[in-house]
Amino acid sequence: MQKALHGISTHYCNIVTDARIAKETGYDSLELLSSKLVRYLDNGGTTQKLKKISDSYGLSVGCVNALLEIERYQGEAKQTMLKEATRLTRAAAELECPTVQILALDGIDDKPDETVMDIITENVDAIAKIGQEYGVRYQIEVIAFTKFRTLEQGLEVIRRVGRDNVGMVIDFWHLYASGSKPEDIARLDKNLIYGVHFCDGRLPKPGEAWDQMVLRNYMPGEGEIDIQAWTDAVKATGYDGLWSAELFSPNRWEYDLYEIATECRENMTRYTG
Template sequence: MFKTLHGVSTHYCNVLTEVRIAAEAGYDALEFLHYKLLRYLDNGGSTAELKARVDQYGLKVACLNALIDIERYQGEEKTQMLAEAERLTKIAAELDCPTIQILAQHGIDHLPQDQIMDIMTENISQIADIGLEHGVRYQIEVIAHTKFNTLPQALEVIKRIGKPNVGLVIDFWHLWATGTSTPADVAALDPKLIFGVHFCDGRRPKEGEAWEETVLRAYMPGEGDIDVQAWTDAVKSTGFDGCWSAELFSPRCWEMDHKELAQQVIENMAKYTD
């Protein structure tokens, strides 16, 4: 197991500061948010400089989060999506980062389920081909409030594609919030399909309440409705020993000193994982 600082936990922090904070708080690796990373690069930073900083602190880059809206499947939108995939994949390779997270949002929710599955299969397969050229893999995150939101859907797409660089991230909240997956389902997985874990907590929306993640996920693990220990134990029972990324989606906590926040997050995760 290696413990990773998720960039959403330190939401207002830039990537260079996150590297230092991660080292000082005792993390092993970083999961950079794509918009922070691209902002750094678009404003004069370089992957070589960032990698040197990561190496200086004895860390590694575990994941880039994320290539989003991968459901774009027509015309210029799809061309743009694949261009974004190409750029992020090259950046990941330059950072010696093995994994990019990929996720769909609401762009195809109106379509029949069979068509949704066909689109996701085709798009992810094409993304995977880009990664095969650069030695990069992709972890599918199913988003609870979309129509591509279950573990069986992700597993079916992985089976259809049949490429070694496509797997899963086990995000406790997204899988739990749909009400369709349990720790037992996770425990039954082949650990080779698990590329990462998002260690997190939260609750489901109340009747009539919107799916607003900054509200529903604004809980330190142990404060929400998820049995965090059961999900943790399920992942560990598979034999998975890779990236555990501490993901805290809390506007209140984002206003803390980010070094202190990162320390609290890793100490909290250790209570469940160690």
Template sequence: MKLSLHGVSVWYSNAVTQLRIAHETGFSGLEILPEHLYRYLDNGGSYAAYRDLMAKYSIEITCINALKRIGRHQPEARAELLREAEKICQAAVELRCPVVQIMALTELDHLPDSERDAILLDNISAIADIGAPLGIKFQIEVVAFTAFNSLQHALDLIKQSGKDNLGVVVDFWHLHAGGATTPAEVARMDKDLIYGVHFCDGRAAKPGEAWDEWVQRNYAPGEGEIDISAWVEAVKATGYDGVWSPELLSPRNWEQDLWDISRHCYEDMNKYIQ
């Protein structure tokens, strides 16, 4: 099992500082956000220098999170999506990172189910083909507030694709808040299709409330409505022994000391997993 600091948990920091924070608070990995990585590169950083820092702090990049809006399908938009996929895959190669996260947002929600699925299948297959020669895998995150929000839906598309470098991330908040997946379904999964776990708390949107992750996820572990222990035990029941990452998407917590945030993430996750 590898514990990997999630870049969202220390949102107000940079890619370099995140390596040091992860190292000094007990983590051996970092799930990095492309916006943090690209900002570093756009302002004088280099992949070589970043690899040196990774070695200095003994931190692996376990995932780049994320390639978003994978449902883009109009010709120009789809071409842009595939260019972004190539760019993020090249970043993964440079950082010796094995996994890139991909996710649809609401760009397809207005379409009939069959049309939406056809587009998603076509796009994730094309993305998988970009990463395959490079040894890159892709973890699909289903998003609670979209029409593509169930674990089984993602697994069905993976099976239909026939690609062996597609899997899922088990994100406690998205699966709980989406309401279409139970811990029991996770417990029955093939562990080889789990590429990562996002450990987090929160709640679903209330009736009449707009979806806003900065509101519904603004909870430290144990403060929200998720039965964290049930989700943890479900993952463990599969035999999964890969990367676990605490995703603390919490504006309230983000205003604390970055090292304290990371330390609490590490301690909270260990309390539930161990």
């Protein structure tokens, strides 16, 4: 098992400082936020410099998170999406990072369910072809408040695409909020699990909006999810890869980020061993 510091847990921190925090608070790896990575590269940073930094700290780069809005499927919008995919994939390869996360938002939520699946399948296939050129794979994250939201949909896209560089990330909150249960996770083929997002939260109350800033503002163990049951379910598959401490918490983002990184790692260790 590799324990990664997720870049969202230290939301206001730049990517170089994320690496130092991860080293000094006991992590093995980094899950880089794509927004931080792109900002770093757009302002004079290079993947070579970043890799030298992570190597000097003894850290791997486990995932680049994420290529957003993979539902863009028409004309210039799709070409822009594929250019973004290529840029992140190339950067991941240069960082010797095996995995880029991909996810759809709500851009095609007005379409029938089968159309949604067709569009996502076509786009994931196109993205996967890029990854094959660079030796990079992709983990699909299903987003609980969109039409492409369930574990079953993610697995069906993987089946339809039929390439060996597409899998799933087991995000505790998104999968819990879209109706999955620990026993569903325990039945998965471990080879389809590319990462774990160790996180908590709750469902919206009647009439409440799907606002992640509110619904996910919890350290694991503070929300509705049975964290130990979900942890045990992942371990039951035999998966032993990257576990990423993801804290989506506007409240704690205002704390000392070293303290937060330490608390996230210690909390994850308490459940995972």
